[in-house]
Amino acid sequence: MSYLIIGASAGLGRSLAYRLAAAGHDLGLVSSDGRDLEAISTDLGARYGVQVVSIAAQVGGEDGYLDELTAVNQRLGGVKGVLFPIGFIFDNDDGTLDPSRAAFVMKTNCLAVMSIVARLLPKLKEKPRAVIVGFGSIAGSRGRGVNVVYAAAKRALASFFESLRIICEGSTVHVQFYVVGFLNTGLSFGRYTPLRKADPDRFAEVVVRNLEHNVNTAYYPFYWRFLCYTLTLLPWNVYKRLKTTGPLA
Amino acid sequence: MKVVAAGRMDVVRLEKSRFVSFDGGVDVYADYQCPDRYRMLHADLGERPRIARGAGYSSAAASLGVSTTIIDMSRFDRILWFNPAERRIAVEAGMTIGDLFRITARNGLWLPVQPGYPAITVGGCIAANVHGKNSATSGTFEACVEDILLFHPKHGEVRIDRTNHYSLFKLTCGGYGLTGIILSAVLRLEPLPGTAVAMERHFVSGCVEALKSVRSLAANGKSTYTWHDAAPVSQTFGRGIVYAGSFVSGDSDILGPMDYRRMTALSRCRFPFSIWSGVRTRAMNSAYRWSEKLQPRATEIPLFKWLYPFAKCPYFFYLFGRQGFCESQVLIPNDRCEGFLQDLQRHIVGKKAPAVCVSLKAFKGTQALLRFDGDGIAVTLFLVRSKEAQEFLQTLDTLTAFWHGIPNVIKDSRLSSSTIRACYPEYTIFREQLHKHDPSRLFQSELSQRLDL
Ligand SMILES: Cc1cc2nc3c(=O)[nH]c(=O)nc-3n(C[C@H](O)[C@H](O)[C@H](O)COP(=O)(O)OP(=O)(O)OC[C@H]3O[C@@H](n4cnc5c(N)ncnc54)[C@H](O)[C@@H]3O)c2cc1C
Ligand SMILES: NC(=O)c1ccc[n+]([C@@H]2O[C@H](COP(=O)([O-])OP(=O)(O)OC[C@H]3O[C@@H](n4cnc5c(N)ncnc54)[C@H](OP(=O)(O)O)[C@@H]3O)[C@@H](O)[C@H]2O)c1
Numbered sequence: 001m002s003y004l005i006i007g008a009s010a011g012l013g014r015s016l017a018y019r020l021a022a023a024g025h026d027l028g029l030v031s032s033d034g035r036d037l038e039a040i041s042t043d044l045g046a047r048y049g050v051q052v053v054s055i056a057a058q059v060g061g062e063d064g065y066l067d068e069l070t071a072v073n074q075r076l077g078g079v080k081g082v083l084f085p086i087g088f089i090f091d092n093d094d095g096t097l098d099p100s101r102a103a104f105v106m107k108t109n110c111l112a113v114m115s116i117v118a119r120l121l122p123k124l125k126e127k128p129r130a131v132i133v134g135f136g137s138i139a140g141s142r143g144r145g146v147n148v149v150y151a152a153a154k155r156a157l158a159s160f161f162e163s164l165r166i167i168c169e170g171s172t173v174h175v176q177f178y179v180v181g182f183l184n185t186g187l188s189f190g191r192y193t194p195l196r197k198a199d200p201d202r203f204a205e206v207v208v209r210n211l212e213h214n215v216n217t218a219y220y221p222f223y224w225r226f227l228c229y230t231l232t233l234l235p236w237n238v239y240k241r242l243k244t245t246g247p248l249a
Numbered sequence: 250m251k252v253v254a255a256g257r258m259d260v261v262r263l264e265k266s267r268f269v270s271f272d273g274g275v276d277v278y279a280d281y282q283c284p285d286r287y288r289m290l291h292a293d294l295g296e297r298p299r300i301a302r303g304a305g306y307s308s309a310a311a312s313l314g315v316s317t318t319i320i321d322m323s324r325f326d327r328i329l330w331f332n333p334a335e336r337r338i339a340v341e342a343g344m345t346i347g348d349l350f351r352i353t354a355r356n357g358l359w360l361p362v363q364p365g366y367p368a369i370t371v372g373g374c375i376a377a378n379v380h381g382k383n384s385a386t387s388g389t390f391e392a393c394v395e396d397i398l399l400f401h402p403k404h405g406e407v408r409i410d411r412t413n414h415y416s417l418f419k420l421t422c423g424g425y426g427l428t429g430i431i432l433s434a435v436l437r438l439e440p441l442p443g444t445a446v447a448m449e450r451h452f453v454s455g456c457v458e459a460l461k462s463v464r465s466l467a468a469n470g471k472s473t474y475t476w477h478d479a480a481p482v483s484q485t486f487g488r489g490i491v492y493a494g495s496f497v498s499g500d501s502d503i504l505g506p507m508d509y510r511r512m513t514a515l516s517r518c519r520f521p522f523s524i525w526s527g528v529r530t531r532a533m534n535s536a537y538r539w540s541e542k543l544q545p546r547a548t549e550i551p552l553f554k555w556l557y558p559f560a561k562c563p564y565f566f567y568l569f570g571r572q573g574f575c576e577s578q579v580l581i582p583n584d585r586c587e588g589f590l591q592d593l594q595r596h597i598v599g600k601k602a603p604a605v606c607v608s609l610k611a612f613k614g615t616q617a618l619l620r621f622d623g624d625g626i627a628v629t630l631f632l633v634r635s636k637e638a639q640e641f642l643q644t645l646d647t648l649t650a651f652w653h654g655i656p657n658v659i660k661d662s663r664l665s666s667s668t669i670r671a672c673y674p675e676y677t678i679f680r681e682q683l684h685k686h687d688p689s690r691l692f693q694s695e696l697s698q699r700l701d702l
Pocket of ligand 2: 006007008009010011012013030031032033036057058059060061084085086087088108135136137138139180181182183184185186187188200286
């Protein structure tokens, strides 16, 4: 059995790659830098003896990589699942991002996921059991003053996965979506987080364990479900104050 | 501080954290970077002083400093290629030697030079040119290194080995991270000589008596080291055990019990006070000696346990508590060892220095630059960190210079530049070569600043 990981060179994606390889799965890995991917691929091969194929593709740019992805899918004998731990933030994403950067953030965090799903879904549906796993963010739960386009992309992604679940209802494809809190990875390094960052290895363990189970939407760490719910219930004026002058500012 | 990479701008982001030298002697709150992609290593840190950090197991503050940006290399821990037939492996510098052993041992191979804790990194081993259990036969870590990929912002990535950039290669093996960031290295492996070690114990009444055994056992190719009670009591000082190991193809499953709970420089100092001190040191040393006496004279130990004795039994370090310990390791020429050891005993007992234990190990090699290498006996001393210990160690510096010894720079967090100048004939050459390679001295640590490098 093999899996595709989009955003596999670092953070959660890297942890997922190690967990899946340790369980004996062949892998297709995608991220933008060939050197990082090469290092991970050879390491996984040497440690676990699995087959690893990598594609260095800037998914925020042109779509040429989609054909490569199809080829890799074939080479791996048709993957059993696709995981999307991809994420990208510009530091000055405060509502003033220029159009090309805003487009890049939207494409990387959301549109590329949609394109890849569109390309692979027909093949996945041919499998006796397949899984698509998306990773959203607590940033997408309500409006905010930083990472503005990123938050919008993640909210769009959540909507897309909800629709995908409806589309895949009755098929062999299971759709899982995680709303992710702070993780101790490069994405959040050097950024202030009001709560402790979770360990991506632990999270990856949970994700891999759940691949065989029916998970719809899950929060990680779990308490974010309550926090996000509370945030959405807050009256706008209170939320606005919290975000501008309060602890969430 | 911006870098264009992979077609997009990435800002270098830093965090602040607490870093402690493993002995607890240097404690700083410093900026650090935790790169997990190659382009992050190339990110522009401007003229900020910086230093690469392995796993932080050096007693000296070699991978930290107050005004130094620390570059944590732990995410660069991958195998780049492995050719068991040619006995070569290319690994990133953050790979731990324990991990490396786990992978290579499956193919019947190992690194013959390994320090005593599995979480130590390959980068740290190269930069400190560490030694293993059998320094008299296998030399220092440099002997295992075929080539190094070194990155310095002013020179880019350079592959250095014994034919290309040899002087930089020599400067980097034992260069304490001051020549740049070691990205990866090709290491030479050797066939595993056995799956276990048959360990003999010889009980001795003093350090000088142990010397003879150490020399003859090491000359017979046995991995030999000693342990001695160093509590400042003339009747018991030096009582100890000579351990001599030879490889056997035992029943022990070498790939079995390789798990361990990782001790770090920060977790080591969690205990609020030191258990080692005065009467307690004497009692614990006696208890240890008796427990060893109750063991059979020869026992078979799985290779992992023998290579990394502190992996399963880190308590020796934990018991020093928050205040930490002072470690001193000196290499004394063979013909001067007896005199040095007698002086050492006289001063420890006479000054009532808070010493805990002493260990001896035979060395064979050639001393150059600031490397802890040469022919002689390495004497390692552990003391409870205190004012008395610091005072005693100044006496030890004088003794070391008097007996033509060299102190190990990576093991002692308080050595002064004058001591190092006095003991290392090539101190000036090292310094000059370093300044030639890196005129703006971008790579700095507390160690380099203290030693005026
Ligand atoms: C329990 C224990 C047992 C030990 N046993 C032995 C032993 O048997 N023999 C022995 O010789 N030593 C021994 N040591 C000491 C240890 O091997 C050295 O201090 C070693 O350098 C620690 O490596 P590290 O990975 O922890 O690196 P750190 O301590 O973080 O760094 C050590 C040096 O390496 C440099 N460095 C690390 N990574 C890189 C890189 N990628 N690029 C450039 N420079 C780098 C740092 O700048 C620093 O100068 C022992 C230490 C402990 C705690
Ligand atoms: N970390 C957090 O605190 C946090 C919080 C909430 C949600 N999340 C979400 O959790 C998931 C995992 O994030 P993480 O923390 O693991 O992030 P990360 O450490 O930054 O890793 C992101 C991965 O995506 C790849 N990637 C980014 N942009 C790309 C592009 N344009 N083209 C190709 N690959 C690209 C990266 O590789 P390259 O850099 O080489 O391209 C990397 O492999 C993401 O969906 C993220 O949005 C994270």
